[in-house]
Amino acid sequence: GAVVSQHPSWVICKSGTSVKIECRSLDFQATTMFWYRQFPKQSLMLMATSNEGSKATYEQGVEKDKFLINHASLTLSTLTVTSAHPEDSSFYICSARVLGSTGALVPSGEQFFGPGTRLTVL
Amino acid sequence: AQSVTQPDIHITVSEGASLELRCNYSYGATPYLFWYVQSPGQGLQLLLKYFSGDTLVQGIKGFEAEFKRSQSSFNLRKPSVHWSDAAEYFCAVASWSNSNSGYALNFGKGTSLLVTP
Numbered sequence: 001g002a003v004v005s006q007h008p009s010w011v012i013c014k015s016g017t018s019v020k021i022e023c024r025s026l027d028f029q030a031t032t033m034f035w036y037r038q039f040p041k042q043s044l045m046l047m048a049t050s051n052e053g054s055k056a057t058y059e060q061g062v063e064k065d066k067f068l069i070n071h072a073s074l075t076l077s078t079l080t081v082t083s084a085h086p087e088d089s090s091f092y093i094c095s096a097r098v099l100g101s102t103g104a105l106v107p108s109g110e111q112f113f114g115p116g117t118r119l120t121v122l
Numbered sequence: 123a124q125s126v127t128q129p130d131i132h133i134t135v136s137e138g139a140s141l142e143l144r145c146n147y148s149y150g151a152t153p154y155l156f157w158y159v160q161s162p163g164q165g166l167q168l169l170l171k172y173f174s175g176d177t178l179v180q181g182i183k184g185f186e187a188e189f190k191r192s193q194s195s196f197n198l199r200k201p202s203v204h205w206s207d208a209a210e211y212f213c214a215v216a217s218w219s220n221s222n223s224g225y226a227l228n229f230g231k232g233t234s235l236l237v238t239p
Contacts, residue, residue, distance in 0.1 A: 004165075034226070043212065043231045044166075093165055097225075111227060113158075115165040 003027055004096050006114035013084055014122055021079045021117045023094030029074035030096035034111060035067070038091040050077045084121045092117045124149040124217040128230035135203050136238050143198040143233050145187075145213035154216035154225070155196040157187055160232075161209045169211075172196060183207070208237045 003026040013019050023033055031052050036044040048058045048069050056069035066088075068080040081088050095111040127146045135141050147153055154173055158166040170181025177189040187198045196213060212232045216225040 006165075041232075041234070043229045046226060049226070091163075095166075095227075112168075113166040116163070118163065 002096075002112040004030075004094065004112050004114040006092075006094055006117050008117060009115060010118045010120075012120045012122065015085050016083055019081045019084055019119060021081075021092055021094075021119075023077045023079070023096070023114055025075045025096045025112075028096070030077075031074060032097040033071060033077040034095045034097070035069060035077075035079050036093045036095070038093060038116075040091075044093060047079075081119065084119070086121045089119055089121045092119060124153075124215055124228055126213050126215050126228055126230035128211075128213055128233050130233045131231070132234045132236065134236040134238060137205050138202050141198075141200045141203045141207070141235070143211050143213075143235070145196045145198065145230060146194050147196060147213075147215045148194065149215055149217060153196075155187075155189060156214040156216070156227070157181065157185070157196075157198050158212045158214060158229075159183075159209050160212065166212065169198070203235075203237055205237045205239070208235055210234050 005024045005026055007022045011019055033050040035047045037047050038044045046059050047062045048056045050056045050069045050071040052071045052074050058064045066082055071077040093113055093116040095113040097111050125148045129144050156171045157169040159169050160166050169185045170179050170187055172179045172189045179187050185200050187196055189196050210232045213230040214227045216227055218225055
């Protein structure tokens with residue numbers, strides 16, 4: 001259980017184009033999904049928190065107009081990198097927070113991660 | 123502010139040898155602690171977690187970790203390493219985020235494990 005998928009797993013695009021990455025929770029409902037960015041040999045940096053039916057919360061320094069996040073349903077969140085440039089090349093990982101059996105947030109904050117999307121902007 | 127420190131960037135061990143990866147945290151309240159493993163080009167897989175209770179936590183793949191409040195540490199151990207354990211290991215602490223109205227994960231910078239024959 002608690003499987004998270006991402007699509008595509010790898011994308012190459014030209015500078016100036018936009019790229020959409022999908023994050024899906026396959027066997028559970030996720031009211032909250034997170035988007036991380038990981039540079040080579042570095043840790044995961046939280047970009048934004050995506051809540052179903054509401055606007056995403058962005059971390060300091062992350063351009064919300066650059067990285068558009070939509071969480072239209074309880075199983076799908078999308079990240080769109082608009083007008084991508086080579087410096088946006090990175091590994092993007094999503095995760096989903098699991099609700100406890102009572103419906104309340106699991107206080108541990110446990111998250112399940114997708115396999116990641118490698119974005120290369122030429 | 124909460125933070126996680128993994129002092130070792132790289133560690134090399136021989137197959138069959140024991141392993142200990144260090145993790146220190148800075149957090150005012152009782153922490154929720156995690157260890158994740160990431161294989162090349164892959165997402166993160168949860169190895170184990172600590173919420174409360176027994177300070178020695180057993181995880182998957184033969185890993186264990188011990189929470190030591192006095193040392194603010196949560197070191198990961200394995201008695202005998204296999205070649206397939208070569209990967210990047212991340213320690214993380216969950217802390218409450220008012221902006222997110224929930225818990226968010228803060229990750230250490232990771233430790234890269236190399237296993238030699």
